[in-house]
Amino acid sequence: MLDLTILVGTMTGTAQLVAQEVELTLDDDQTRVRTQLMDGLDASVFKGGRLFLICTSTYGQGDVPDNAKGLFASLCSERPDLRDIRYGVIALGDRTYGDTFCAGGRRFDALLTELGAQRIGELMLHDASAGTMPEELACEWASGWIAQCRQALKRAA
Numbered sequence: 001m002l003d004l005t006i007l008v009g010t011m012t013g014t015a016q017l018v019a020q021e022v023e024l025t026l027d028d029d030q031t032r033v034r035t036q037l038m039d040g041l042d043a044s045v046f047k048g049g050r051l052f053l054i055c056t057s058t059y060g061q062g063d064v065p066d067n068a069k070g071l072f073a074s075l076c077s078e079r080p081d082l083r084d085i086r087y088g089v090i091a092l093g094d095r096t097y098g099d100t101f102c103a104g105g106r107r108f109d110a111l112l113t114e115l116g117a118q119r120i121g122e123l124m125l126h127d128a129s130a131g132t133m134p135e136e137l138a139c140e141w142a143s144g145w146i147a148q149c150r151q152a153l154k155r156a157a
């Protein structure tokens with residue numbers, strides 16, 4: 001049984017909807033999925049698990065959403081050793097914001113890598129200006145991603 005925790009950073013609920021659909025797609029007799037909003041979380045959330053999926057939007061000038069700021073700051077200040085952690089990223093954004101496109105997800109990716117965690121697969125980037133449904137693309141992406149996770153974790157065992 002693979003245990004996956006999806007951590008959700010959102011301002012207006014899109015990332016939460018995406019995470020819920022991904023949970024419905026991935027949760028089966030081989031994978032147990034838990035989805036948690038980032039509100040009130042700190043670095044200790046990574047102590048409880050091994051495989052995480054960060055699902056976050058972008059706000060301000062390429063910032064993480066307000067409900068993700070505490071977790072992000074806690075990781076920056078506490079700098080836990082995350083070498084046992086594997087993760088993936090679903091980053092929601094909008095290309096009309098130019099250089100800060102999907103920066104919230106990219107910032108989490110850079111920070112987790114810096115702390116020793118190993119990313120599995122490429123980031124999934126969603127562009128809200130493209131007119132595509134983020135939950136549809138995310139579920140497609142997540143099916144491939146979880147297969148990659150199984151292979152990587154089998155190799156590591």
Ligand SMILES: Cc1cc2nc3c(=O)[nH]c(=O)nc-3n(C[C@H](O)[C@H](O)[C@H](O)COP(=O)(O)O)c2cc1C
Binds near residue numbers: 012103
């Ligand atoms: C005020 C505001 C600022 C935003 N800033 C950015 C940004 O800098 N870069 C980006 O890629 N998207 C940006 N976005 C787009 C959102 O990240 C995108 O619409 C996302 O799907 C929202 O997801 P949420 O409902 O989970 O918060 C911004 C949206 C708003 C309303």
